[in-house]
Amino acid sequence: MKIIIGNRNYSSWSLRGWLAMRQSLLPFETDLRVMDSPDWVSGASKQDMPSGQVPVLWDHGTPIWDSMAIILYLADKAGHDRFWPREPRERALAYAMCAEMHSGFKALRSGCPMNLQYNFPDFVPAADVMDDVHRIEALWHQAISRFGSETGEPWLFGRFGAADIMFAPVCTRINSYNLPVSADARAYVGRVLAHPFMAEWHALAMAEDYPFTRYEIPGGVRI
Numbered sequence: 001m002k003i004i005i006g007n008r009n010y011s012s013w014s015l016r017g018w019l020a021m022r023q024s025l026l027p028f029e030t031d032l033r034v035m036d037s038p039d040w041v042s043g044a045s046k047q048d049m050p051s052g053q054v055p056v057l058w059d060h061g062t063p064i065w066d067s068m069a070i071i072l073y074l075a076d077k078a079g080h081d082r083f084w085p086r087e088p089r090e091r092a093l094a095y096a097m098c099a100e101m102h103s104g105f106k107a108l109r110s111g112c113p114m115n116l117q118y119n120f121p122d123f124v125p126a127a128d129v130m131d132d133v134h135r136i137e138a139l140w141h142q143a144i145s146r147f148g149s150e151t152g153e154p155w156l157f158g159r160f161g162a163a164d165i166m167f168a169p170v171c172t173r174i175n176s177y178n179l180p181v182s183a184d185a186r187a188y189v190g191r192v193l194a195h196p197f198m199a200e201w202h203a204l205a206m207a208e209d210y211p212f213t214r215y216e217i218p219g220g221v222r223i
């Protein structure tokens with residue numbers, strides 16, 4: 001299998017798709033397409049990207065595009081237990097949380113674009129950004145307090161899975177933009193950022209040097 005991703009520093013949907021690949025434990029290659037490069041702009045590097053967006057998983061001639069579809073496909077292929085909790089009420093909440101993340105939180109996503117190479121010490125979040133953050137904190141609290149500790153592991157539904165993957169880029173945003181969150185949420189963010197798959201992605205993102213100004217937010221300090 002091969003996953004096509006965009007710049008690791010910026011592409012939060014690529015991060016989700018790639019984390020799902022790592023979580024599947026199946027062998028795969030990573031193919032990075034430099035966003036906003038001449039080939040990206042002309043469409044030449046998007047020929048095998050059905051929606052023109054990253055991520056795309058190619059499995060022996062079959063394309064699976066969109067991060068959510070990649071998670072669903074890999075759960076079928078690698079085993080649902082690697083992605084979803086077993087118990088029906090837990091699974092219902094995990095599905096709903098992932099779907100809400102996939103289709104929502106637009107203020108947070110556009111107001112605080114993922115940018116792993118920078119920190120924004122004086123960033124003042126708009127009210128609608130904080131509305132999204134509060135909703136996400138409530139979801140995390142609901143999952144962790146009801147289900148998170150059942151296996152003794154510190155993830156949203158006990159074991160690391162699809163919900164943790166879908167919210168991982170939110171964790172990077174809370175960290176980069178120093179968004180005010182509760183101590184519990186901050187602790188969860190710290191755990192996600194320290195996850196070995198995240199550390200692997202982060203190290204590669206820090207080494208990237210592609211010009212990309214589309215998501216420039218003032219006041220960034222290079223880490």
Ligand SMILES: N[C@@H](CCC(=O)N[C@@H](CS)C(=O)NCC(=O)O)C(=O)O
Pocket residue numbers: 006010011012013014035052053054055065066067068102
């Ligand atoms: N719903 C898609 C969203 C994918 C998406 O928006 N990808 C961005 C990069 S993070 C992209 O490829 N945008 C096209 C562009 O920048 O030209 C998913 O979940 O995978």
